[in-house]
Each structure stands twice: as C-alpha cells, then as structure tokens.
Amino acid sequence: MNLINVFDAPIYEFDTIDSTNKYAKDLCKEYAKNGTIVISNHQTNGRGRLGNSWESPENNGIYYSIIIEKLKDNLKYETLTLFICLGITKLFEDYSISSQIKWPNDILINGKKVCGILSEFTSTPKGDFIVIGIGINVYQNENDFPTELKHKATSLKLNTSTNIIKDYLINNLTSTIYDYYNRFLLNDFKSIKEEYTAKSSLINKEISVCINGNNTYGKVIGFDDYGHLLMKHENGLISVNSGEVTLRSVYNK
C-alpha cells in the first residue's frame, strides 16, 4: 500500500534513521512544505521529552514526524498537540480500543503508554516550524518490551482483535492529523474541552508537577479554556501550562 499525504506535501520514508524529529528539524533549515512527513521503520536514537529516549524497535512501531509551518502568531504548538492527542484517541477507536490522554503528550491504554508525542518548535532563517513527532507501539507482544518498560508500556495489537495494517494506520493517522489541525486553525481549545476532558486519565487524580524546578502537589479538577491543567492546591486553584511542566507522578487515591 502506498503512503498518502492529504496535506499534499512530501513523505520522506526510511527503513532506519536516528530520529525522525531530528531529520524533520534539519529539513526545516532548508524550508519544508506544511505537512511534510518523515517516517521510519526503526529509530536508533528515538527521542522523548527532556532528554528521554523512545524505544523504537524495527517493524513493531510507527515513528512519524510531521512539519507544521507556523502560519499565524497564535499558533500555539502546545495546544495543537492537545488537538492531535484527542484525534489519536479517536483513531484508535477504529480498532475498538479505548484510550486515555495523559496530559500533555501521552496516550495510555488501561494505564500503559501506547503512544508518546514530542512537539518541538524550531526557528530557522526559512521560517518558524513545529515538528510533531509521534511514536506508536503497534505490534509488540509483552515480552518485546525491555524490562524497564514492561509494566508501563503496551501496544495496539495487545488491545485489539482487529488486524492492523501498518500503512493503512499511517494513512489514517495523517488524515486524523489533517482533520484536527484544521479544527485547531478554526477553533480554540474550548471547542474540544469537553471531549478532551472525557478522555483525560488525570481527572480527580493527585499529581505532582515540576514547575521551574519546584515540585507542586495537587488534585486535578480539569482544564481551562486554553488547555492548561487545573489543579487544586493547598493554596487554592492553579493552572499549569504544558510548556513548562514535567508530570512527576500520578497516584490513585
């Protein structure tokens, strides 16, 4: 099956690469058309946030980056990531999989991570771009995950009886991103707040967030109209911006 890009932009396809996000960011230095996709069957240096790595074994996953041109001043990439997370949970429903969003950038199935998103802003002499990197575990069995991930990672295949054809899934991922990107251009987070909140894994959970190096504890009560996390804290209500936060832990209470 051929990969199709509904953005009408190039697809750079690799068998192996260090990181699709890195390649995409390099493309931006020379200018990249909005919607350009970089995809690989394997990554040797898959990246997560804040120096974390993304386990990217060959054949078992989707390692995908899409370049979005910064078209307007208020194109806030953190908000775009929230739209895309919601879209991905809808995409998984095609496989009868119910997933939850762990704000801001993880998709979980029954508490285990199946998909991680790394959005990176890059400013080049050719313009400003956002590279949205998406890693999805597709075909792994439990024993395929390294020991340190076994208790916290899962794959689509482990959660569906539907046969998954990777290229078909990739094409649907691009269509989903296209759809939610266009929704994002026309609306703000408020328009998806209800749907997003219904998919959130954090509502009513006690969490710890690291803001500028300081840990703050509180109970999540929801999201504001901008997609900031609302947390009840001993000194009152605080809103947390995804751009400046590390979620340290989630305890079920």
Ligand code: BT5
């Ligand atoms: C993320 O970071 O979840 C973003 C991952 C983005 C990966 C994509 S793949 C295509 C594109 N090119 C890249 O180089 N990257 C992007 P973070 O929230 O920091 O989570 C990373 C943490 O998730 C690690 O420290 C592990 O604990 C865990 N982890 C690593 N690999 C995993 C996997 N395959 N499945 C589930 N969890 C994993």
